[in-house]
Amino acid sequence: MRARHEAIFAITPTVDHTGLEGSFILATGAIVTSATTAPLSIGCILEGFTTKQKDSVALNSFGGTLKVKLSATPGAVVFGSYLVLDGATLGAVKLDPGTGTPRIQVARALEAGAANELIEAYLVEPQILA
Numbered sequence: 001m002r003a004r005h006e007a008i009f010a011i012t013p014t015v016d017h018t019g020l021e022g023s024f025i026l027a028t029g030a031i032v033t034s035a036t037t038a039p040l041s042i043g044c045i046l047e048g049f050t051t052k053q054k055d056s057v058a059l060n061s062f063g064g065t066l067k068v069k070l071s072a073t074p075g076a077v078v079f080g081s082y083l084v085l086d087g088a089t090l091g092a093v094k095l096d097p098g099t100g101t102p103r104i105q106v107a108r109a110l111e112a113g114a115a116n117e118l119i120e121a122y123l124v125e126p127q128i129l130a
């Protein structure tokens with residue numbers, strides 16, 4: 001029996017998530033706070049709300065495109081870039097540098113972007129890369 005048509009789920013935030021659309025979140029309702037957070041992020045906030053409401057979250061298995069938040073120092077993000085969690089800008093992503101340990105790949109860019117922008121991307125199943 002199918003329960004949902006799309007992989008969008010309501011999650012109660014641990015703090016006010018108003019304005020944090022495009023940020024990555026844990027199953028606990030907390031924003032990802034590190035580039036190597038374990039457990040891995042469960043998805044990306046589509047609509048952020050206060051703790052009295054529930055966030056709308058695109059789960060990692062989400063099949064469509066969405067907007068993700070680039071970090072304050074995202075690198076040269078272009079169409080097709082793989083994106084990893086950024087430890088400096090909470091819940092945001094940056095260009096996968098291709099080296100370094102560990103890093104967690106969570107999305108792929110569908111447009112270029114600069115610091116703190118929301119860009120179109122699609123989610124990939126989180127992968128810890130070394």
